[in-house]
Structure formats: structure tokens, C-alpha cells
Amino acid sequence: MFLIIGSSLYRHLSAYILEQSTKYTDSIAEQVQQRLNSTLSEIDSNIQQLCNDIQIQNILYRSQNNNVLSSEDQMTLRQKVMETLNYTDAVQQIEIYTAASPHQIYPFAQKSIFDFLTKTELDLIDEQNGKIVWLSNTKQENSYIRAGKRLLLSDYQFVHGGYLVMLLRPDFLEFFQEDFQQFSNSAVFLKDTTGNLIYFSSNNPEISIDTVTSKSYRFVTSTSAYTNWELTICIPLDLLNQDLPWLNQTLLATFGMGATLSLFFCLLIARMISAPIRDMKKAMYISQWKASEKPQSILEFGYE
Secondary structure (H helix, E strand, C coil): CHHHHHHHHHHHHHHHHHHHHHHHHHHHHHHHHHHHHHHHHHHHHHHHHHHCCHHHHHHHHHHCCCCCCCHHHHHHHHHHHHHHHHHCCCEEEEEEEECCCCEEEECCCCCEHHHCCCHHHHHHHHHHCCCCEEEECCCCCCCCEEEEEEEEEHHHCCEEEEEEEEEECCCCCCHHHHHCCCCCCCEEEEECCCCCEEEEEECCCCCCCCCCCCCCEEEEEEECCCCCCEEEEEEEHHHHCCHHHHHHHHHHHHHHHHHHHHHHHHHHHHHHHHHHHHHHHHHHHHHHHHHHHHHHHHHHCCCC
């Protein structure tokens, strides 16, 4: 009976522990995804304020007809961009291009936008028509995330005024490591909509993206509704099952003690129940013995 109860209890408790561990890791992945979305949304909001600045829009509108900016316009662009960079710590670099060509008007290097973006990426930015497009790292070696945005001049009937592109700092995603320090031997990687790897990190230097297999890890995946990027957390199965040996030992010790106590009390109760029976049996034996001995004693004294 104890064996049946113990095995059933172990099965249900182990399933409950695994379920709770799964829910916990899922919630962690969702929280990290929300944190990433919140940070990117905040950057988007700050960049939008720069794009809606009336002075910036006037400069972009004038640049459509005249590719040469005045020194005053250059100083204004520099001031506005530096204010945004100082306010937005995650952004490392901002570049602004005119709609014509398009060529760079800040930071006045006269580069082509195709030095920063591919033709496919620029077409995607044009397709979004004013919404920021987050891009993975394909051309820059020192940055994980890039972004591009088509500038619409709201004060000029929302005509196409140019492009804004930016780089985020290389350490922008390092908060992943802080959030997953509690999971030993875990790994986390971020992929864009095309499956390109944006970021990979592990708190064990011996783990690489090639050594993470489905046999030894549980994969927790969360897709961002904001960027459509896929965040995957790899948690070792041993880490999720680390409480099961403790549960097994606890149940064995508990049911072992219970079985011992039950056996002791069963013997004690059985002894208490059988004691009167033994006394009765003894009394019956004595009475039977006396009854069998009485005739012999009468004959010994000469009675018939």
C-alpha cells in the first residue's frame, strides 16, 4: 500500500515540479522579450521626435532642390542629432540621407545609403513608409542591430524627405546575460525574421550554438509582436529536473519512516488484541488440565 501511494505521489509531484519549472522559464523568456520590445519602442519614440522636428524637416525639404547645405543647416543637424544621441544611450550612430540620390547630409561624409543598407533592406524601408524597420547585423562587424526609417515631412503634405539610419551600441543586448545568470550552462540567441543570428550568449564559455541540441536542452521560444524577431532560451534539462532527486529521497525517507511506524503500531495493536485471547487460552488450558486431573485424584483417595 505504501509503495503504491508513494509511486503515485512521486509521479504527480514530479509532473507538478516540471510544470512549474516550465512556466517559470516561459515567463522569464516573455519578460525578456517585453524588455527588449520596450527598449526598442523607446528608441523609436526618441527617433520619431527627431524626425518630426520642424528644423530637420525644413532642412530635408530644402535639400531636395539643393544638395549643398549651408553651414547653419549643418550646425542645426549636428545639434539635433547630438541631443538625440545624448538622450538615447543605446544608439551609437545616426545618419541622415536625402530623398534624392540618396546621399548623406549628416554627418557630411557624402556617402551613399547603400554603404549602410542593401537594396532589399531599402525596399523594405520604403514599403513600411515611415515606420522604423529593425535590421540584423549583416554588414557591420561591431554592432548587433541596425535600423532604418523613411522620413515623411508632415509639414509638407507628408512628402518623402529622406532616410534615417542608425546603429545600436554593441553592448545593447548584454542585459540578456544578467537576466540568465541564474540558469547555469544556459544559452540565449536572437534571430531576425529571415533566421539570421543577431545575438548569441552563454554563461558557459564551452557552449556554442552548435553544441546546443534538443536532447540535452529545453528550448523556450518567444516571438516579438513588435519586431517579429525570435528569442530562444536554452535551459539544460538537468537544471529543470534538479529537484526530482531531492523529491525522490524525501519521499523514500518519509514513506520508510511511515512504514516502520505503521509496522510498529500494527504489532503493538495486534499484541494488545491477542493478549486477552492468549490469557483466555491459557485459562482454558488450565481449566481443562484441572478437569482432566480431578478423576485421578478421586481414585487415589478411594472414591468411586
